[in-house]
Amino acid sequence: xxxxxxxxxxxxxxxxxxxxxxxxxxxxxxxxxxxxxxxxxxxxxxxxxxxxxxxxxxxxxxxxxxxxxxxxxxxxxxxxxxxxxxxxxxxxxxxxxxxxxxxxxxxxxxxxxxxxxxxxxxxxxxxxxxxxxxxxxxxxxxxxxxxxxxxxxxxxxxxxxxxxxxxxxxxxxxxxxxxxxxxxxxxxxxxxxxxxxxxxxxxxxxxxxxxxxxxxxxxxxxxxxxxxxxxxxxxxxxxxxxxxxxxxxxxxxxxxxxxxxxxxxxxxxxxxxxxxxxxxxxxxxxxxxxxxxxxxxxxxxxxxxxxxxxxxxxxxxxxxxxxxxxxxxxxxxxxxxxxxxxxxxxxx
Amino acid sequence: xxxxxxxxxxxxxxxxxxxxxxxxxxxxxxxxxxxxxxxxxxxxxxxxxxxxxxxxxxxxxxxxxxxxxxxxxxxxxxxxxxxxxxxxxxxxxxxxxxxxxxxxxxxxxxxxxxxxxxxxxxxxxxxxxxxxxxxxxxxxxxxxxxxxxxxxxxxxxxxxxxxxxxxxxxxxxxxxxxxxxxxxxxxxxxxxxxxxxxxxxxxxxxxxxxxxxxxxxxxxxxxxxxxxxxxxxxxxxxxxxxxxxxxxxxxxxxxxxxxxxxxxxxxxxxxxxxxxxxxxxxxxxxxxxxxxxxxxxxxxxxxxxxxxxxxxxxxxxxxxxxxxxxxxxxxxxxxxxxxxxxxxxxxx
DNA sequence: GGCGCGGCTGACAACGTTGTCAGGTCTCAC
DNA sequence: GTGAGACCTGACAACGTTGTCAGCCGCGCC
Numbered sequence: 105x106x107x108x109x110x111x112x113x114x115x116x117x118x119x120x121x122x123x124x125x126x127x128x129x130x131x132x133x134x135x136x137x138x139x140x141x142x143x144x145x146x147x148x149x150x151x152x153x154x155x156x157x158x159x160x161x162x163x164x165x166x167x168x169x170x171x172x173x174x175x176x177x178x179x180x181x182x183x184x185x186x187x188x189x190x191x192x193x194x195x196x197x198x199x200x201x202x203x204x205x206x207x208x209x210x211x212x213x214x215x216x217x218x219x220x221x222x223x224x225x226x227x228x229x230x231x232x233x234x235x236x237x238x239x240x241x242x243x244x245x246x247x248x249x250x251x252x253x254x255x256x257x258x259x260x261x262x263x264x265x266x267x268x269x270x271x272x273x274x275x276x277x278x279x280x281x282x283x284x285x286x287x288x289x290x291x292x293x294x295x296x297x298x299x300x301x302x303x304x305x306x307x308x309x310x311x312x313x314x315x316x317x318x319x320x321x322x323x324x325x326x327x328x329x330x331x332x333x334x335x336x337x338x339x340x341x342x343x344x345x346x347x348x349x350x351x352x353x354x355x356x357x358x359x360x361x362x363x364x365x366x367x368x369x370x371x372x373x374x375x376x377x378x379x380x381x382x383x384x385x386x387x388x389x390x391x392x393x394x395x396x397x398x399x400x401x402x403x404x405x406x407x408x409x410x411x412x413x414x415x416x417x418x419x420x421x422x423x424x425x426x427x428x429x430x431x432x433x434x435x436x437x438x439x440x441x442x443x444x445x446x447x448x449x450x451x452x
Numbered sequence: 453x454x455x456x457x458x459x460x461x462x463x464x465x466x467x468x469x470x471x472x473x474x475x476x477x478x479x480x481x482x483x484x485x486x487x488x489x490x491x492x493x494x495x496x497x498x499x500x501x502x503x504x505x506x507x508x509x510x511x512x513x514x515x516x517x518x519x520x521x522x523x524x525x526x527x528x529x530x531x532x533x534x535x536x537x538x539x540x541x542x543x544x545x546x547x548x549x550x551x552x553x554x555x556x557x558x559x560x561x562x563x564x565x566x567x568x569x570x571x572x573x574x575x576x577x578x579x580x581x582x583x584x585x586x587x588x589x590x591x592x593x594x595x596x597x598x599x600x601x602x603x604x605x606x607x608x609x610x611x612x613x614x615x616x617x618x619x620x621x622x623x624x625x626x627x628x629x630x631x632x633x634x635x636x637x638x639x640x641x642x643x644x645x646x647x648x649x650x651x652x653x654x655x656x657x658x659x660x661x662x663x664x665x666x667x668x669x670x671x672x673x674x675x676x677x678x679x680x681x682x683x684x685x686x687x688x689x690x691x692x693x694x695x696x697x698x699x700x701x702x703x704x705x706x707x708x709x710x711x712x713x714x715x716x717x718x719x720x721x722x723x724x725x726x727x728x729x730x731x732x733x734x735x736x737x738x739x740x741x742x743x744x745x746x747x748x749x750x751x752x753x754x755x756x757x758x759x760x761x762x763x764x765x766x767x768x769x770x771x772x773x774x775x776x777x778x779x780x781x782x783x784x785x786x787x788x789x790x791x792x793x794x795x796x797x798x799x800x
Numbered sequence: 801g802g803c804g805c806g807g808c809t810g811a812c813a814a815c816g817t818t819g820t821c822a823g824g825t826c827t828c829a830c
Numbered sequence: 831g832t833g834a835g836a837c838c839t840g841a842c843a844a845c846g847t848t849g850t851c852a853g854c855c856g857c858g859c860c
Contacts, residue, residue, distance in 0.1 A: 115600070115601070116600040116601070118845090118846055118847085119846065119847070120846080128809080128810085129809065129810045129811080130810080130811090130846095130847090131809075131810060131811080131812095131848085131849095132808090132809060132810075134847070134848065135809090137847095138848085142807070142808065142809090143808075143809085144807085144808060144809090147808085147809085159595070159596025159597075159599060159600065161572070161575055161576055161596070161597070161600075162576055162846090162847080163517075163576070163578060163845090163846055163847070164576040164577050164578070164847095165513050165516050165517050165522070165577065165578055165845095165846080165847090166517050166815085166845075166846035166847040166848090167846080167847055167848075168513050168815095168847090169511075169513050169514050169517055169814095169815045169816065169817090169845090169846080169847070169848095170814075170815050170846085170847050170848045170849080171815085171847085171848070171849095172815085174513070176556075176577075183542065184532060184538050184541045184542045184545065184557075185535075185538050185539050185541070185542035185759075186538075187533075187535060187538070187742075190532050190533050190534075190535070190538035190541075191533045193532045193533070193538075193557070194531060194532045194533035194559060197532065197557065197558060197559055198559075201558070206556050206558070206573055206574070206577065207556065207557060207558070208524075208554050208555065208556055208557075209532075209541070209545065209555060209556075209557040210545065210549070210554070210555070211542060211545055211546075224509070225512075225554055226554070227509055228509055228510055228511070228512040229512050229513065229524075229554065230511060230512070230513055247507070248507025248509070249507075249509070251507060252463070252464040252507065252509075253463070253464070366742065366743065369746060370745075370746065373746065393742075393743075394535075394714065394741075394742060394743070395714065395741075395742070395743045395746075395747070398717060398718065398721065398743075398747055399743070399746060399747065400748060411533075466815090466816055466817085467816070467817070468816080476839080476840085477839065477840045477841080478816095478817090478840085478841095479818085479819095479839075479840060479841080479842095480838090480839060480840075482817070482818065483838095483839090485817095486818085490837065490838060490839090491838070491839085492837085492838060492839090495838085495839085510816090510817080511815090511816055511817070512817095513815095513816080513817090514815075514816035514817040514818090514845085515816080515817055515818075516817090516845090517815090517816080517817070517818095517844095517845045517846065517847090518816085518817050518818045518819080518844075518845050519817085519818070519819095519845085520845085
């Protein structure tokens with residue numbers, strides 16, 4: 105039988121309230137809530153009724169305090185609004201949910217200070233683990249956290265020096281090499297490179313791949329054909345205007361990430377120099393993007409698989425959380441060249 | 453002076469450990485950590501040194517248990533990987549961070565059961581508030597949570613019946629009306645409608661707008677010109693093939709959301725019926741999308757502002773959390789028609 | 801009748817923090 | 831010399847849960 109209970113007014117009911125309502129001890133409620141065996145079915149039913157009556161829900165914060173594990177992880181990326189990271193996020197979420205874990209998400213906005221704040225805030229909430237796409241390259245602040253048992257996996261970019269931690273990267277150099285070589289194989293000898301800020305690990309690796317491909321093709325590296333920086337419309341417009349005005353202008357363009365590719369296409373349009381099916385400057389871009397196949401010409405890309413990146417990192421994290429030991433892993437995920445037209449245009 | 457302390461081995465240092473190391477009482481450490489005034493500067497400095505030495509970080513879980521507020525909110529959307537929701541997410545994140553709050557994110561995948569699980573899991577963590585893009589239309593499970601003081605704001609779609617809660621919606625009907633009227637104004641009399649599953653609130657509202665615009669233009673509603681369902685490639689391909697094979701086929705197409713627009717464009721391409729600058733079926737799509745302006749012809753859209761939606765919902769939530777009372781608000785955000793070419797093609 | 805055992809229940813401490821309250825020391829004015 | 835007040839510090843309970851341990855009851859067996 106259910107005893108009515110004087111509602112204490114404000115605030116949520118606790119196990120104590122449920123216990124009082126059901127006429128049992130606190131601990132019995134705990135057992136029912138956690139579906140432990142050894143509770144008489146009639147008693148359990150009375151407790152369940154009291155729970156429903158009061159709208160009780162277990163306070164996981166208190167539970168965590170008692171047990172240690174929070175069943176939550178933190179994900180720090182550059183920007184959820186960027187398709188690359190949103191695909192990565194979704195994959196991380198799915199793996200986490202499959203492991204009974206919730207996900208704190210935060211965008212650093214390529215600001216190492218904000219990255220640090222987010223990570224430490226997550227650590228203060230005692231997340232079990234972290235997946236980090238770092239913005240900065242000093243992660244000393246993580247040392248005490250790792251020592252305290254929080255596991256971290258770095259994704260897309262490695263941790264700063266001195267941190268021996270699991271890392272999942274993309275084959276940036278190989279991908280850029282393949283993309284650049286593809287252009288060279290189609291007869292281009294003046295290939296420009298538009299990349300992100302060279303302080304960013306991936307941008308620098310991709311530049312390296314570009315240079316290696318040039319060398320393999322017997323082409324000289326010409327600094328005048330390289331422009332790097334944040335992919336803003338105005339900057340790219342100016343860079344491309346400069347490149348096209350060179351006495352010996354490039355006949356092909358390798359762009360270092362998705363945002364740069366799209367922005368460059370817009371800038372070329374504004375400069376009246378966008379490739380057409382009939383011809384024009386050839387383009388290969390790092391990163392696939394939505395509708396690349398619907399432009400004319402369709403855009404040839406070196407595709408990464410951001411979902412795979414997120415999934416791999418998350419699975420690695422959960423393997424660690426379930427006790428897997430061993431030295432820090434450092435994985436490289438492959439890229440794939442998708443020829444669609446813009447990278448197969450011949451030089452004039 | 454710092455006393456050395458016997459490291460207890462596993463686990464993180466607590467305030468107690470710091471207190472022992474600094475030779476002060478637990479409460480003094482608490483005061484220093486929380487930057488309360490009234491602590492002698494020399495003492496405080498000793499405590500800070502002990503904190504640094506031990507790598508101490510406050511356990512926010514315990515703090516929350518004591519204080520009641522968690523400084524975290526939960527965000528449930530359909531899919532972070534969808535650009536619409538990823539823009540919304542970013543806006544929510546930014547507002548939350550500005551209010552000193554962290555964000556749990558979860559994708560329901562348009563599954564009402566998963567929505568419920570996510571929301572209740574967030575509630576068990578005692579988030580202060582929720583922003584929900586609902587997948588289902590029964591939110592009875594939220595009643596006890598709301599009664600217990602968790603604030604919720606529904607975004608993009610309303611809560612199920614019986615729940616009187618803050619809601620931020622888009623002007624779906626008005627937008628669809630404007631888009632359809634735009635096509636009619638350009639001379640089209642056979643306008644097809646491709647929408648999402650009509651069980652989804654926004655899809656149904658947009659269909660209504662489409663019908664209203666037809667009526668205003670003196671055009672008859674023809675069920676044969678309407679196809680609704682999940683925007684999968686095969687389904688849309690079949691629907692469009694059927695439409696184009698009609699004895700009196702449509703000369704224009706209104707598509708009910710971003711995913712549908714993009715998928716329909718691909719299907720038209722496969723059917724060799726994609727519009728060109730020279731002519732073809734006219735298209736207006738609900739939702740703007742990246743590169744809509746770079747296709748040929750560029751795609752005319754009825755644009756929502758997902759970031760604005762997220763920001764508005766989050767700001768409303770935080771106003772509630774900071775004590776604003778009053779009846780539940782129900783906001784409607786405007787849409788904007790952006791003419792780019794595909795919607796201005798004349799009928800043949 | 802006594803003993804052991806399985807099944808069920810409850811009392812109590814502990815998790816790491818903060819709010820409350822009390823106490824101690826010092827300074828200053830009377 | 832004493833009281834008032836400012837300043838600093840600490841003891842203790844409480845937040846809501848779970849782990850540990852002990853106890854009760856009824857049963858079957860010696």
